[in-house]
Amino acid sequence: MPYAPADAHIRFTLHPDHHPAVIATTTGPTADAARCHLHDHGWRSTGPTTMVLARIDREEPHYTAKAAEQLQQYGFTTEIDPALQEEIDTEWTWANYPMPWCTREEIREVGAEAQRIHDDIAEGRLVIHLHAHDGHTTVAVGSYTTGVRRHVHLHGENHLRLKTDIAFSTEAEAVSEFHRLYSVAVRPGPAPLTDLEQTIRQLLAGETPSTAEETSAPAAEPPVAEPGEHEAFLAALFDEERQWERYRPSDETTIASHESLTVRAKFDHEARHRTDVAWTVAEYGGPVGERLWHATLTAGTPVPLIYTILQHLDAPPLTTADHPDEVLHGAAWHPASHPARTTWVAPGRTIAFESTPHAVADRWTLYGGEDLDRAAWTVRLSAGVPYNLLAQLAGTAADLIPSPTRPSPKPLPAPARGLPATAPAQRTRGR
Known part of the structure; x- marks a missing residue:
């Protein structure tokens, strides 16, 4: 094993301009030796004391952790920035990986x-x-x-x-x-x-x-829920929507049960990372009936999408909507077909809606973020979900990213406390 005294220090941080690339800053008398080891792990020099790891598979945090561990074994001192450590600890998944059978x-x-x-x-x-x-x-x-x-x-x-x-x-x-x-x-x-x-x-x-969009006009910020937004929405749901009852089986979990006893929504208060499931929603055929369909929503999901699902379950429309792609076509989303799926991508490439017709658990997937390959949030819906709910979700997602073919929606009156401003107006319930 090579010998390196502990007076060389390597600090790893996320690249400020391209997530999740990693910058390594080397200092100390044996910094050249550290740089040689980093080069073997894929880092390339960008300055006298800096190196960068930028990979085509977006796995920079994973390989940074492996490199840091080996450098420590060689006697170097390493430091990992907290934001990068969080990325290392988060076992993310590709939102639209075409080989779902792979581990x-x-x-x-x-x-x-x-x-x-x-x-x-x-x-x-x-x-x-x-x-x-x-x-x-x-x-x-x-x-x-x-x-x-x-x-x-x-x-x-x-x-x-x-x-x-x-x-x-x-x-x-x-x-x-x-x-x-x-x-x-x-x-x-x-x-x-x-x-x-x-x-x-x-x-x-x-x-x-740099990109063409950056040179012409600033890109729109991708919609992502901020910390605490889901908690505030949950509190407002029980305060303003009396048909939902709260159960708290543990400190980590709150269950919202609809008065019809056919709908349940479970919220995980401990969900933090973008791959953590914060909400699990299910609809049943009756108070003791079998589950008809279910959905999971991760911690960064914009609140208007959560509201759309819960309001649909509370007061479903009396008419059945057509396929949701009509809504997306009207909003100028770009469709792309693959033998196993069809994906619609919003203008600006910050949200995508995907249909996998042969899947059961994840028949429909709505996801978004600055990089669609590493989605900041994901909504997954099983087979059996009503088309009118999918159409409503598609409309809400389209409103989150205004289409270039139509103006931004007019602002709605101030909503009830905690409920999203972009949520649809309350409907009259039909029984």
Whole structure:
């Protein structure tokens, strides 16, 4: 094991301009040795005392923790900023991962392979000859220039880019098969860099990431519930909506039970991280009937979405709504189809609504945040959820991000204490 005296100090912090990239600041007489170890773990120098870790799989906190542990074993002193430590402790999940059968560790293995491919291309070890779009994602053919010369086909982008199982002995064979598979879609050279790839290159060069939106107009802040908003909403629910009864089976949990005895909402007071489920809502076929459907909402979910679900359960509309995509199309959300799902993305890419028709537990997913791949909040709804509720949720989500094709909604009169200003007006209950 290498020896390093404890007079070298490495401090790890989240990158201020690109979450969740990590900056390492090295000081002390043996800082050069520490920087060598960090380089082996994927960090790249951006200054005399700073290095940055920016990965295509967005797993920087996880790999920072592993690097810090190894540096400590080598005798270095490490310090992890509290905000970064919180990221390390939060076992987040991809909101729209296309391989739901993978375990968390298997997802990391896929991401690590994508990172190796990304690094090989960026550093010239893998030269891309041609690329194409197969109708769903980007594909490419390339050759390795170091070690045993290999010729490969690639499939996917960013954290999902992998080598296919086809092996080729020559470049001509690989290119010929690529032309056969993708025909007129084939284009010369590598595909244009994705937004994430461009950002990573800027970060590794020590530059501040920039986008076209930043140069023209400031981007809208993604809607996320602030700490305490859910607690305030829960208190107002019992104060203003008398049809809900409160039960407190433990210090951590409050249950809201509707007077019809067919609806229950459980709130977890301990939910803090973006992946923690704060609300579990369920509707039943009768006071002693089977569960018809359920929903889970994480700690950062905007309060208007919670209100929409509970108000629908309290006073469902008398008419049945059509498919929610009509609402989203009208709000200029962009649809994208995949064999396993359909996803609608809001203008500005801060909210997405996803349908997975073959799933049972998570048939519908609404999620949002600054980075949709690492959603700040998630609403999951099971099979059986009424279409009119989905349409109402779609409308509330669309109001959170005003569409460029229509003006922002007019402000409503001041709501009752604790209830969201963007919530729909109270409806007359039909029995």
